[in-house]
Amino acid sequence: MATAFTPYSYIQCPCSDITPTDRRSGGSPTTPEPDDDDRAFDPRAPRSSFSLYPLEYLMYCEDCHQIRCPRCVAEEIVTYYCPNCLFECPVCVGPLAVTSVETKPDPNLLAAPDNSAAPLAGPYALTCSYCLWTSTEVGIQFDKPNGIHAQLAKLRNGGTTRLTAKERKERRKDPSYKAQPPPPDSQDLDHEAQFANLKAFYQGQLADPNTADAGLALLGDLGFSSPTSLSRIMSIYTGGSLLHDKKAKTRLGAMREALDPDEGLLVASLDESAAISKLRSEGLDGTASTAQLVGQPPNMVEPPLHGNERFLDTLRPVPHLLRTKRSKRCPVCRHIISKPESKVQTTRFRIRLVAGSYIPSISIRQLALSSGTGSGTSASGPAVPGAPLEPLKPAHFLLTFKNPIFETIKVTLGAPATTPGRFASRVTVLCPEFEVDANTDVWDEALKNNAERDRELRRRRGESVSANSGGISSANQLEVGKIWERGRNWVSIVVEVVPASLALAPGNPPLREDEDVLEIPMFVRVEWEAEMAGDEVGAAPSRSNSEAREKRELAYWCVLGVGRIRQR
Amino acid sequence: MSTSSTSSAPLPHRSVANIRTPSGAGQSGPSTPLRNISSSFSSPSSLRADDEIIIIEFGTRKLQVGFSGDAAPRGTIWFGPDQLRRAGDFRDWQLGYRYDWRSAAAGGSWARDYELWRYDVRSVDLGLVGDKVERALRDAFTKYMLIDSRPRRMVWVLPSSLPIPLLSAALDSVFTRFQPPTVSLLSSPLALAVGAGVRSALVVDLGWSETVVTSIYEYREVAAKRSIRGGRMLVEQTHNLLAKHLPQSAEGDADSQEHVLSFEECSDITSRLVWCKPHPTTGQEEEDAATRSATVRIPLTSWLSPTTLELPFDDLSEPCETAFFDTQYTLTSFDDDELPLHLLVYRSLLQLPLDVRATCMSRIIFTGGCSAVLGLRKRILDELSHLIQQRGWDPVRGKAVEKLLTNPKLQRPPAAARRSHNNPETAPPAQENVGEERDGVWHDHDHSAAPAASYMEPEPDPIEEQLKRGSGSGSGSGSDQRTSVRGELRVIESVGAWSGASLATHLKTMAVATIDREVWLQHGATGASKPSEVDHKVQRQSLGPGGLMRGSAAGGAWTLGVWGSV
Structure with a gap:
């Protein structure tokens, strides 16, 4: 909490608008009254955590021109892979290595278990090199250093062997076993x-x-x-x-x-006095923590444990879970929007349409105005970045919208005048409508002929008061409707906030975690013109031949976390 | 509610689509339906390798997910506050970060973040429930199941007392996000019975929010009784115990509702250390005298300052005692919703018809998270048999009854003999089919009517007869001659509700309620008909193929089974 606050922005995927629970009419009496269109998105609502994503998590479907979040993509599995073909320590989740039980002072043992198995014979055990847990602690040893999984399936904790299902079946068929009807010990089941x-x-x-x-x-x-x-x-x-x-x-x-x-009928044995006295003698240290128990796979090899699984000696080595590489498709048009290389070793992607290259990114900095030192637009003013905001004192934030696409975009912002939640801070977006230039190649810009560049520069100057992008003159006052600063493919605007006071009336519940963070819900609408065919990937100049172009728009809610409000 | 809806139901809670055959199938002889089977449930030849059914068991605190036919679920997802975070919020991993449980627990939601839902739907955000279910399932599918997002049929295992709004929220979320073609609902007591290999059972679910005792007879839920004494109460009691032993802090008063320790820690200690004392009459105290002084050191980190408590080991049985038995109060002092567990089980058995009771009492299944409390199951059973010995199966109690019993003017056999006579442990219950409430008026068993009834021929049991016939014709091994156990208290093990459902689905049994995605998205829960309505329709339709077709053309009526209708 004491650490400096980093401003962040989250984007709400439009897919969460079509929540099915809104449809229900008679089903639930508790759903709130029908919400009107201009209802502001509430980032404080617990449900919002399920629909907000950082920009990096989002994909983009080029054909539907829509943001796709992890909830609204169809996934296909490209390949399965094993992160580590061994087991995890049930105590500390470190990787386990196969070692020989007869510990010889051989340092290679831990490092290369499979190779070192050759010189050493005899029983083997799984050992955690981190917390030094070994499977001998639960009485499990292996005859061979390989095929651990199969061996483990036949062993109970304590070292007693069990029959796997297959063996049981074979045994049942085997006439020699059938001849002598062995009343199977029910505890063996x-x-x-x-x-x-x-x-x-x-x-x-x-x-x-x-x-x-x-x-x-x-x-x-x-x-x-x-x-x-x-x-x-x-x-x-x-x-x-x-x-x-x-x-x-x-x-x-x-x-x-x-x-x-x-x-399959198993009569329970209810006598647990042995377990109780064991618990009595071993105390807390003899039991596994909740986290360790949660990590355990379902115990298939023991009779029903009914509480005995709490003891450390019933823990079993945890097989590593397989992982998958997945390709993602747009659920609507079925186009692939992300496809990794199928080779396990490579981390490259064949197709990857991340939203970051289609929708403008928003970065947030606090703006120091009061000092007037002219130290620049950077937030290195008296306000230390990340320092808490003073309640009831206006603060200014610079939002920089960076355009990743090769068209000029028109951005329209909408934010509620006060933030939702228990502490309503006032928010004013000084320039809610502006254009961001296309993401042309840096070299294009440099190589443009002079006249064009001049015109360009003039245009920029015309909008921002001082286009001198280096410094901030005294004339650079906050003006409603004016862009603060503009660059090749970015535009900065100013948002003024008056943080609410966090004083609580007596009797109110205390602040929840992160309730002191000033979060601004903001509705972003992006409009641009693109070529009809939809292959706007080519670096098209901003010059437009409007016949072949179509208008596109994208609108979504995002949440800007600008800073913490100081608590008194 | 579950009793009435299921008991009289003849057949078809499932949708008509499942038994739909094209027109003409009816008359043209029995060979046609085979070719025209439209349901994917129908024939063994339609077993497709890629058509795997996902089985999901919903609990209040966890979700178990796996494939049908597996012996155990692939993965278990526990609900917790870290599940409520935004994507990309990695503060859990930050150095020095500690979950601020105090502020999160404000306003009486100490344990709420660790639960999927509460049955009191007035305070539940249904959309949030849907979101939680979705995120948990997505996690499970990616982490444990390793499946892609192709639509797959699902089978849900649910407690039969789940309110419709919650069920509907979960269904909404899953149908829109995962696109399963159908979701079938199975009640968890039933799945447990299947998983134990019995047709009738008394399922004692020592669950998180409440303890439910469900009587299952011939795969039907015939009765359910509930008590709020469950895992939540146990953890609360553990918290109170620990708080009592904490050195007096600044806030002082131990009676306040504020929690001084985090839920996580209390839950951890509960599952690790809390145990249950044996029934006092079993007399194990003497031998334990040497170890009586054993103490347990419990390090606590979520208090104001980290500290270590040293508690006598015996004290750690207190939470269990208070949460489940409350022996210091008389049994008559409890409300109906907070009966101690042994009384709850006793009453559940008592309200059953004699025959059902005899069958159920020898098929008791303990399940739920609190069945892991060491010694609890035995304690409940001991208390229960103690109660039975004390009272017999006589629901009438009180001073007047005692007077009546002791009245020498009325010539009665001694009470003890009478009890033993009534006790199904000694008497064959089928003979006693007197029907305690034959005509709405209470009849004692040894009332004048009783002897006459006991001389009557027992009702023929078609199932038993069939079984006998089957064994007589030498169908299987000689094992069929064994009779099933009835009338004695016996606890059996089940492979669990999830595994039971896996078994049932693997054997291609039809679920009570199967919900089609399209139909659900159109109508929601309001589209579900009352089970009784559907029954009539299908019965009528099944008389002729024309009616059958009409029914399926209309989309088919479907129900939510024991979960009722809106």
Whole structure:
């Protein structure tokens, strides 16, 4: 909080205007009364955090001429990749390396686990080089240094082996096992196995033709052996009189319940006194923090834990999540707006239409006027950049709009006179309408013939009082309707704010986080003329042949965070 | 509400489109429907590898997401204040940044930022709920599921008491942002029952905002009882316990509503340390006498200044005691919405018909976040069996009843014998199908009418018969001869609501309520018909193919199932 404040600007993607909740009429009594068009966007509303994006996050569809935010693009996966083919430490999320349990004083071990495996035989463990957690702490060791994932799936914490679902299935088929009916210890039934058993059981129940009504059983010969089509047909013909259930499988009527662990029924054991005494003796240090538990994948290899997952020795190495590279399409016209190289190693993009190269960027600086030292337009006045704003004292901010496209744009700004929220600061945009010149090549500008350049310069001077872009003369007073300063493809204008006082009436709730930041909602409308074909990528000169050109406009809300208001 | 809407429903909560067949299919023999199946649910041959169904389980504090057929969800998204930040706001990573929970908790929203919704929709910003759901899902899809944004069918697992506005907000958001062709709704108690392999169950959901006891009978929710004693209360109690042990701070008064510790910290300590004392009669105190003096050191960082508390370990069972049992009060002193858990379970069982009760009581499933409190499940069960022993299954209590029982002029068997007789643990419940409220008037079981009824033939159970027939014809292994357990208290494990739904979807069962995207976007929740209305329509339509077609041409009626209608 004490750190200096950096002004920022956020843009609201227009896609969030079409919120479906506005449509609902009778569904919710709590939706506010219908909002009129000139309702100002409230950056303080909790919902706004979901629709505001920094300019860098936004894309732009060239064909629809519309901003596209991460919420309104269609994504496709270009490639999957593994950021690190190993595991994460469950304690500190550092990467785990395979090391031999017999620690030999070999420094290469930690660095290159896979190569160092060759000289060393014997059991291996996963070790975190950061917090020194090893999987031996939870009793997990591996026979081989590779294929850790498969090995881990067969191991419980503590080192006991378990059968994977596949092995269970094979075992069930194996007649030698079937001959001797082993009453499976119900405690042995872990999540994955219970799920598999249940699945097998249900499938058996559903596929069993005898469980169906005898009268309909013959339909199975006609290709209706699928339980759902069977039930569907039954429901058509019987009119539902016999079948009172809402689940299709119960409509078969004869599916029984699972009766033993082999079918997925697991009777709970409720005696947790051992766990309690363990908790008693180990205290807080023996338990995993919430963050660590959240990082754990669902434990598939243990019987239901019911609270035992809190102990450190039930933590499991966390497999790294795969990542993806994604290409993005415009959801409306299906054009690709971003496409990365499919090779994992490269960070380049084949197509990337970022909004920053289509819509003007806004940068904010505080303007020091009062001193009159003439030190320049930079904010290096007496007001230290980032210093808190004095309440109830007018402050001035310089908004610089930089035009990235090769056409001259006309910008119209709209801002509510007072900021929404509990603390209403007054905002005045001194010059709400202006033009920003095209983003011509720097060399074009330099190589233009003199007459044109003179004309250009004159035009600029005509609008701004002093086109002497270097300094600020005493004549450079704040004037309503005048541009402060103008450059090749940028224009600066002044916004005057009178920050509200943050004094709270007694009994009001205290300031929320960031409520002292003065945020200005501003509606930006950008108009420009572009060539019809839509390939305005070429550096077209500003000279217009208006027949082949069409008018375009883009309008959106943005939020300017200009500074913190000093609290008393 | 859920009881009435589902119990009488014959068939078709689902849309007519699912059973739609082209005209003429009806008469032309049973071979045509196979060719003309229009529903994607229908035949096993339509199993497409790329057609993966996404299953989402909504909880108050977390969201679990995965593919159908998987044993466990791919990822879990917890709701928290950092989820409410703007994109590109990386202050969490800034050095020295600390979440200012005090100002965020002002105005009684101590825990609110950690929740997706509250059932009291008067104070809920529905648009925000939609936004939260969307962001959480987007995170999950990108981080855990690694899927692109092609439309996929979804199955939602929801608590059956979810208010329609919340459901509607979530549906709105998902239908517009993710374009799933259909969203099917499954109630989580049902999914839990499926995940436990039983058809009937008593699901005790020790959830975050409340504890719900749902009775499921033959895959139908027949009753639900709720109590506000849930995880939120437990964390509050933990906070109070910790605050009590803090050195007296400047603000002093411990009774004030202000929170002195952050929610995050209290929640963390709750999930790590809070445990539940065993039922006093089980008598484990003696052996623990040596360790009685054990203490726990708890470092606290969110207080005014970081400090370390040293608490007796036994004190850490207090929050659980107060939040769930409140044993210092008599059982009659509670409101209906704040019943202690054992009483809640007892009453839920008590209100069930005898037959249903016998089945349900041996299929108790504990679920929800608070079932992870060590010892809580056993405690509830012990208290429950204690209650049953004490009271039997007699809902009438009070002085008058005692007088009646002790009145020597009325010749009655001793009370103990009577209880044991009524107790389904000892008596076969099917024989006792007396129907306690046969004609709206209460009848004691040993009233003069009872013997007559007990001599009556039990109602034939078509399902049991079918099962018997199936096993008799040698359908499977001999395992079918085993009878299912009834009438004794038994707790079983479920693979969880998410996994249960995954199982059900994988087996291509049809969901109660399936909502079509187009229809929803047109009508919203107001388009949902009452379940009863749809039933009649479909019944009528199913009589002839013409009616069937008319129904589907009109878009098909659909319902929100147990979630009711507007």
